[in-house]
Amino acid sequence: xxxxxxxxxxxxxxxxxxxxxxxxxxxxxxxxxxxxxxxxxxxxxxxxxxxxxxxxxxxxxxxxxxxxxxxxxxxxxxxxxxxxxxxxxxxxxxxxxxxxxxxxxxxxxxxxxx
Amino acid sequence: xxxxxxxxxxxxxxxxxxxxxxxxxxxxxxxxxxxxxxxxxxxxxxxxxxxxxxxxxxxxxxxxxxxxxxxxxxxxxxxxxxxxxxxxxxxxxxxxxxxxxxxxxxxxxxxxxx
Numbered sequence: 001x002x003x004x005x006x007x008x009x010x011x012x013x014x015x016x017x018x019x020x021x022x023x024x025x026x027x028x029x030x031x032x033x034x035x036x037x038x039x040x041x042x043x044x045x046x047x048x049x050x051x052x053x054x055x056x057x058x059x060x061x062x063x064x065x066x067x068x069x070x071x072x073x074x075x076x077x078x079x080x081x082x083x084x085x086x087x088x089x090x091x092x093x094x095x096x097x098x099x100x101x102x103x104x105x106x107x108x109x110x111x112x113x114x
Numbered sequence: 115x116x117x118x119x120x121x122x123x124x125x126x127x128x129x130x131x132x133x134x135x136x137x138x139x140x141x142x143x144x145x146x147x148x149x150x151x152x153x154x155x156x157x158x159x160x161x162x163x164x165x166x167x168x169x170x171x172x173x174x175x176x177x178x179x180x181x182x183x184x185x186x187x188x189x190x191x192x193x194x195x196x197x198x199x200x201x202x203x204x205x206x207x208x209x210x211x212x213x214x215x216x217x218x219x220x221x222x223x224x225x226x227x228x
Binding site: 004091105 | 155156157158173205215216217218222
């Protein structure tokens, strides 16, 4: 079945550092890929998405490129801020029929210190 | 309201009791999903509705779990004869049509079984 693997955490960075969070996936078809973020005390929010190979999703300075050849969707940001501290989840949807249920990775906690 | 609303936010029950968790999706959203999130893990799919029809219940862990959406709007997830392993955060998400539309998540119900 479909699965998503995220790098082990937690990750602690200083403000303005470069961020990479690795995500790889296994899927039988051509899934859509997502990054969701959960800020402290809040619900899951969609951060960005990509629906086909070589697409780049971007939002709030974060980027991720859909790499079919390496089945990856790594999240990057050039300069993190304290406000980026949150839990980040990589997810996929195989989009089969109308049921676009999401398969999530375990999530990784990012802490950014001033 | 503007977002997905779940109630209660917290629920404590004794083992063996029945519980009911409510989800009020965004108005006009056709698709509704339930997920279960254990501590330190990513959300896992439970079931999916398109309007009032439950099209996929493959993720429900046992026949003690039951979900309904009788009028195609509010949904209830019921767990009968609760067990300690049912302790988790239960997330509800809705989307406009479920296909290539982002899922909007509620804040979840944290269920603790004593």
